[in-house]
Amino acid sequence: xxxxxxxxxxxxxxxxxxxxxxxxxxxxxxxxxxxxxxxxxxxxxxxxxxxxxxxxxxxxxxxxxxxxxxxxxxxxxxxxxxxxxxxxxxxxxxxxxxxxxxxxxxxxxxxxxxxxxxxxxxxxxxxxxxxxxxxxxxxxxxxxxxxxxxxxxxxxxxxxxxxxxxxxxxxxxxxxxxxxxxxxxxxxxxxxxxxxxxxxxxxxxxxxxxxxxxxxxxxxxxxxxxxxxxxxxxxxxxxxxxxxxxxxxxxxxxxxxxxxxxxxxxxxxxxxxxxxxxxxxxxxxxxxxxxxxxxxxxxxxxxxxxxxxxxxxxxxxxxxxxxxxx
Amino acid sequence: xxxxxxxxxxxxxxxxxxxxxxxxxxxxxxxxxxxxxxxxxxxxxxxxxxxxxxxxxxxxxxxxxxxxxxxxxxxxxxxxxxxxxxxxxxxxxxxxxxxxxxxxxxxxxxxxxxxxxxxxxxxxxxxxxxxxxxxxxxxxxxxxxxxxxxxxxxxxxxxxxxxxxxxxxxxxxxxxxxxxxxxxxxxxxxxxxxxxxxxxxxxxxxxxxxxxxxxxxxxxxxxxxxxxxxxxxxxxxxxxxxxxxxxxxxxxxxxxxxxxxxxxxxxxxxxxxxxxxxxxxxxxxxxxxxxxxxxxxxxxxxxxxxxxxxxxxxxxxxxxxxxxxxxxxxxxxxxxxxxxxxxxxxxxxxxxxxxxxxxxxxxxxxxxxxxxxxxxxxxxxxxxxxxxxxxxxxxxxxxxxxxxxxxxxxxxxxxxxxxxxxxxxxxxxxxxxxxxxxxxxxxxxxxxxxxxxxxxxxxxxxxxxxxxxxxxxxxxxxxxxxxxxxxxxxxxxxxxxxxx
Numbered sequence: 001x002x003x004x005x006x007x008x009x010x011x012x013x014x015x016x017x018x019x020x021x022x023x024x025x026x027x028x029x030x031x032x033x034x035x036x037x038x039x040x041x042x043x044x045x046x047x048x049x050x051x052x053x054x055x056x057x058x059x060x061x062x063x064x065x066x067x068x069x070x071x072x073x074x075x076x077x078x079x080x081x082x083x084x085x086x087x088x089x090x091x092x093x094x095x096x097x098x099x100x101x102x103x104x105x106x107x108x109x110x111x112x113x114x115x116x117x118x119x120x121x122x123x124x125x126x127x128x129x130x131x132x133x134x135x136x137x138x139x140x141x142x143x144x145x146x147x148x149x150x151x152x153x154x155x156x157x158x159x160x161x162x163x164x165x166x167x168x169x170x171x172x173x174x175x176x177x178x179x180x181x182x183x184x185x186x187x188x189x190x191x192x193x194x195x196x197x198x199x200x201x202x203x204x205x206x207x208x209x210x211x212x213x214x215x216x217x218x219x220x221x222x223x224x225x226x227x228x229x230x231x232x233x234x235x236x237x238x239x240x241x242x243x244x245x246x247x248x249x250x251x252x253x254x255x256x257x258x259x260x261x262x263x264x265x266x267x268x269x270x271x272x273x274x275x276x277x278x279x280x281x282x283x284x285x286x287x288x289x290x291x292x293x294x295x296x297x298x299x300x301x302x303x304x305x306x307x308x309x310x311x312x313x314x315x316x317x318x319x320x321x322x323x324x325x326x
Numbered sequence: 327x328x329x330x331x332x333x334x335x336x337x338x339x340x341x342x343x344x345x346x347x348x349x350x351x352x353x354x355x356x357x358x359x360x361x362x363x364x365x366x367x368x369x370x371x372x373x374x375x376x377x378x379x380x381x382x383x384x385x386x387x388x389x390x391x392x393x394x395x396x397x398x399x400x401x402x403x404x405x406x407x408x409x410x411x412x413x414x415x416x417x418x419x420x421x422x423x424x425x426x427x428x429x430x431x432x433x434x435x436x437x438x439x440x441x442x443x444x445x446x447x448x449x450x451x452x453x454x455x456x457x458x459x460x461x462x463x464x465x466x467x468x469x470x471x472x473x474x475x476x477x478x479x480x481x482x483x484x485x486x487x488x489x490x491x492x493x494x495x496x497x498x499x500x501x502x503x504x505x506x507x508x509x510x511x512x513x514x515x516x517x518x519x520x521x522x523x524x525x526x527x528x529x530x531x532x533x534x535x536x537x538x539x540x541x542x543x544x545x546x547x548x549x550x551x552x553x554x555x556x557x558x559x560x561x562x563x564x565x566x567x568x569x570x571x572x573x574x575x576x577x578x579x580x581x582x583x584x585x586x587x588x589x590x591x592x593x594x595x596x597x598x599x600x601x602x603x604x605x606x607x608x609x610x611x612x613x614x615x616x617x618x619x620x621x622x623x624x625x626x627x628x629x630x631x632x633x634x635x636x637x638x639x640x641x642x643x644x645x646x647x648x649x650x651x652x653x654x655x656x657x658x659x660x661x662x663x664x665x666x667x668x669x670x671x672x673x674x675x676x677x678x679x680x681x682x683x684x685x686x687x688x689x690x691x692x693x694x695x696x697x698x699x700x701x702x703x704x705x706x707x708x709x710x711x712x713x714x715x716x717x718x719x720x721x722x723x724x725x726x727x728x729x730x731x732x733x734x735x736x737x738x739x740x741x742x743x744x745x746x747x748x749x750x751x752x753x754x755x756x757x758x759x760x761x762x763x764x765x766x767x768x769x770x771x772x773x774x775x776x777x778x779x780x781x782x783x784x785x786x787x788x789x790x791x792x793x794x795x796x797x798x799x800x801x802x803x804x805x806x807x808x809x810x811x812x813x814x815x816x817x818x819x820x821x822x823x824x825x826x
Contacts, residue, residue: 201678212671213671214630215660216682217683275671
């Protein structure tokens with residue numbers, strides 16, 4: 001019997017066992033929380049459960065959700081990436097600037113994404129090979145990225161982008177809005193990476209016990225470099241959507257986004273110390289934040305009060321999940 | 327006479343396991359009470375209940391005839407119970423004095439720390455223990471033994487009348503252990519009751535008055551130490567008689583076939599130069615005292631730390647091992663000394679721990695894992711090393727020490743390793759599992775694997791190794807083989823050639 005546990009035969013176990021196992025996954029409590037708050041919002045507010053509002057909600061949540069994928073990888077390995085907001089802004093302004101300078105949009109987008117990836121790799125070099133604490137490295141590069149964006153733009157938004165560029169922020173494909181579609185794509189890739197590749201397993205292992213992972217013959221530094229490169233890349237993808245949606249490159253965009261992304265990851269059930277978490281949990285966390293933002297706005301709650309309510313809900317959610325999970 | 331401590335009919339269940347069933351235990355003042363049992367027998371759970379960390383489902387904790395109700399560690403401390411865990415609770419950057427009085431600092435009339443009063447009190451404690459340890463030296467710079475003595479002093483400063491010592495000798499050298507026993511004897515004369523957990527029979531017969539044997543969460547027997555024998559205790563502990571824990575002596579070594587040739591390895595630029603040969607099918611012991619440089623050498627060998635200079639060849643071919651991953655590619659694996667901090671990814675299941683460095687073989691043309699194949703291989707490896715676990719999905723942290731070590735071994739069986747380095751492979755492991763690990767090592771040598779075994783236990787080196795390199799102060803002081811390999815010559819070289 002014991003050997004059946006890992007095979008498809010596991011589905012035939014009694015419901016109670018399966019439920020108990022499910023409760024131990026990091027996504028269980030975030031999902032419950034999401035459902036509770038979602039239905040609470042639906043009951044309080046008639047306009048919440050309309051399809052146009054839900055699409056709105058998902059689109060608004062998509063930017064933080066995408067950044068949170070990279071953040072999940074960093075947190076999973078026991079690190080963090082504070083530079084995501086400024087990197088998003090930098091990548092977005094570079095795309096905008098290149099297009100305004102006459103570079104074809106496709107090439108400008110690729111170069112903008114590369115800027116994000118390169119900046120992430122810059123973070124990764126210090127974290128992985130110099131052995132510096134990620135929170136310090138990315139705190140420093142947070143300022144560098146913001147400064148570079150401001151230098152590049154002279155502090156002014158870059159507008160006058162080619163109209164076809166609006167596709168990524170405002171267009172639809174097969175009836176689905178592009179930001180939502182891109183978000184789904186990024187999460188699909190994140191899911192496959194973490195759950196179905198050796199690399200993903202190594203990231204969990206690094207967060208669970210870095211020294212044991214290294215001693216068993218895994219080149220930990222390379223994977224850390226990869227993590228920060230990917231985090232820079234997802235920030236740049238978010239920058240693409242934002243720039244396209246606004247149709248301008250905003251050097252001051254994304255202030256505080258790193259905190260929302262961290263909140264999404266932690267609300268999604270990941271351990272801030274690494275080694276535990278699920279990419280779908282992060283999606284739930286990001287959507288939960290989206291529901292709160294959207295619902296509180298619909299209710300006409302003042303933005304100042306919204307901050308307080310969001311903070312309290314985050315505290316409560318994490319308190320509950322920490323008490324309940326081993 | 328009323329016992330100092332009486333645990334009565336304690337039962338405790340965790341989801342899916344009955345950890346303790348109706349266990350009773352009496353400890354009198356001035357008695358050293360050995361608690362014996364294989365890992366997983368329930369000793370730690372019982373001690374955690376005694377310290378208020380867990381709460382029993384049934385049964386009573388009675389101290390001085392009074393039933394106590396512990397809701398946390400503090401309640402236990404208040405009742406006079408002190409525990410010395412294997413992992414110390416000292417703060418490495420603070421000195422001994424600050425550690426002893428942490429949270430209870432003596433204050434002068436200005437409300438500031440009154441160091442001189444604390445120093446006087448600490449010195450009284452040290453006199454009681456007959457130790458002298460510098461009080462103003464950061465804990466991290468003291469030896470493990472001194473740290474342990476400070477833990478004991480700290481417990482005594484809290485007026486502990488009952489001390490629980492959880493495998494205190496596991497990390498001590500023989501002479502340090504003797505010192506600990508002297509301290510325990512002094513405390514016994516002062517009327518302190520002690521619970522002593524150890525796997526070493528000779529220690530139990532040296533220091534203990536009474537022994538309680540546990541197996542599978544139940545008390546099997548308790549008796550006076552004077553009225554029993556080691557064989558008898560082992561039999562009760564494992565439920566069968568272990569005739570000889572070492573496999574039959576058989577030399578698998580092929581001395582014409584050098585697998586690993588360390589021509590020159592220097593860890594520090596001005597450190598000693600090591601050279602060593604390892605032959606196919608051989609078990610080479612690294613003997614010596616704790617801290618004599620054995621672990622450092624193997625870490626430098628596999629590239630876990632960067633050596634200053636290395637000239638190494640494997641099967642005659644020169645290799646450069648700059649990272650444990652490079653060592654793995656060349657077929658060298660290290661099973662580190664500390665399973666929990668260096669060997670295992672504790673949140674991972676057994677399966678994930680085993681496949682950790684084997685994942686490449688489960689990839690197809692796409693870099694996606696074939697999880698069915700992975701699960702089958704991991705299960706096979708678990709069977710091969712006889713891991714006792716409810717399922718491959720069981721978190722490895724829930725297994726006993728012996729089974730955890732088997733999981734680490736299983737990880738390396740997935741590779742065709744030429745050299746495996748076992749660093750203290752049986753530390754903190756019970757007798758039954760030790761025998762199984764020795765048998766596994768001999769199975770490996772029969773297949774031609776060469777093994778380096780770092781061990782501080784002489785019987786292990788003598789019972790298993792074909793040759794032994796004896797370390798002293800970071801150097802290989804001697805290589806012993808054949809009739810020259812005996813306990814006296816090992817100790818002679820391990821202590822720097824001084825007769826003990």
